[in-house]
Amino acid sequence: MKVVILNDAAAVAAYGADIFSKQLKQKPNSVLGLATGSTPIALYQELIARNKSNKLSFAQARSFNLDEYWGLAEDHPQSYRHFMNINLFDHIDIDKTNTQVPPGNAKDPRAACEQYERDIINAGGIDVQLLGIGRNGHIGFNEPSSSLASRTRIKTLTKETTDDNSRFFAAGEFQPQLSVTTGIGTILESKKIVLLATGASKAEAIKACVEGPITASCPASALQMHQDAVIIIDEAAATQLSDIDFYKHIEAENQKLEKMLEALE
DSSP states (O other), X not given: OEEEEESSHHHHHHHHHHHHHHHHHHOTTOEEXXXXXXXXXXXXXXXXXXXXTTSOOOTTOEEEESEXXXXXXXXXXXXXXXXXXXHTGGGSSOOGGGEEOOOSSOSSHHHHHHHHHHHHHHTTOOSEEEEOOOTTOOBTTBOTTOOTTOOSEEEEOOHHHHHHHGGGSOTTOOOOSEEEEOOHHHHHTSSEEEEEEOSGGGHHHHXXXXXXXOBTTBGGGGGGGOTTEEEEEETGGGTTSSXXXXXXXXXXXXXXXXXXXXXXX
């Protein structure tokens, strides 16, 4: 697990965008795993800017989103399909038929979840998976107690998560209590994982993710088992880590190594 601590949220977004840009330049037909929530928006804005300036293309790319609310139609303003359209897909050169979001209103949810897993496999697997992290350590909608080997399925949302997300729903508006989410096992099969976190409210979850035991009580701790997981956080989200200077030193040395390897290519 690589931990990158940067000054602020803008630097976190730029660093994450660099990873996705490098991936697409090396493999234009990459399969991208995407996430919703407030944290990825700045990264998406950076990717949009690079696309519009012709520095980056999504024309050959495919994408799979982590999750969706259960019970919302695709065109519902609070659906994650709608979120992805207005925050990314409508503004880049990706073919929307190559973008998939878990089904939020399928007639047979179990069959639809199994098909989503097959679609990811048939696409060749996720090359880079983007993640955020909840205050309780959830990734996707894999809440605490989720199996670390879980697959795409219907999940009940915790009160903490619904409370956190209530700001997106108007007073009296229906707010789903269920979601369909790719599982932790599915996420861990991604070739590379990029988790973004900013702000002091995520500090406790980040400490549990990076330094705590691997446990279903903090689903994000499963990333410790991945061979290429990058945790990109700002100073505020890093405040509870045991040795911030140590992580910064490692990243500085990693940057030197990467530059040396690039010079050899």
